[in-house]
Amino acid sequence: MKKIKGFKLLTTSLFAICLILSCFNMNAFAATATGTKKTATVNGFTYSYWSKVETSSLQTTAFGVISSANTVPTGYMGIESRLYSSAGSLISAGEIEYNPAPYAGMTIGSAITTKSGTYYSKAKMQFYNGDGYNGYISNASPNVTRSFAPMPMIPEKAYEVNENGSTYGSDYYAESIEDSPDLIKVLGDNGIEGYVYSKDINVKLDTLSEVLNYINSEDQSNKTIPVYEEDGITVVDTFEITKNEGHIEFLQVSEN
DSSP states (O other), X not given: OHHHHHHHHHHHHHHHHHHHHHHHHHHHTOEEEEOXXXXXXXXXXXXXXXXXXXXXXXXXXXXXXXXXXXXXXXXXXXXXXXXXXXXXXXXXXXXXXEOSSOEEEEEEEEEEEOSOEEEEEEXXXXXXXXXXXXXXXXXXXXXXXXXXXXXXXXXXXXXXXXTTSOEEEOOTTOSSGGGSOSEEEEEOTTSOEEEEEHHHHSOOOOSHHHHHHHHTOOOOOOEEEEEEOTTSSSEEXXXXXXXXXXXXXXXXXXXX
């Protein structure tokens, strides 16, 4: 009887531990929202690409995902993940990451916030075209909410024009880098809402040689750019673009 009671006690304890661990794992990412996929065929390779956003009790992370039916050479695909508030302000962005070896896909999740709010993700993709790179932007993911936040507000599509002739606003509706406003709406590092120049955040490497040098670079530091008022002149805050601080995965496939 003592052995049976001990066995029952041990079994009950193990079940409780497993239940706790199971709950912990379920809370690791408590909510996930995935955007609809787009496809592109570039230089003989067909890619599917999309964005997703995941939130937990610890943080909210924006992901960009690329998948291909075939393994593509080193440096042929790149992702920059971006996290936005429901009002369309850019909250966090990671530097673009390229595949450092031949892979059939990759997932980059380097845009992160620990603040409460309602968020969505979009990602910038680049695919090697044999001479340079074609740029694409994924569809926005649905919103997820971390802790209490106001109801999401979808930004207006139309960009406004400042007195210097520059367009400004959220790039929620942008279908390509060229479709983004000159000044992109962001929430600065100190909580001040303003705008960053598209040219400062949409940095593009033009050749495969440049990308390979970038992949092999030892410079892993973050980059800080200024946040302006809508005039594009008055600096009100800073915005940090993070590098290699998030979730990175690469996909391999077996080819006959």
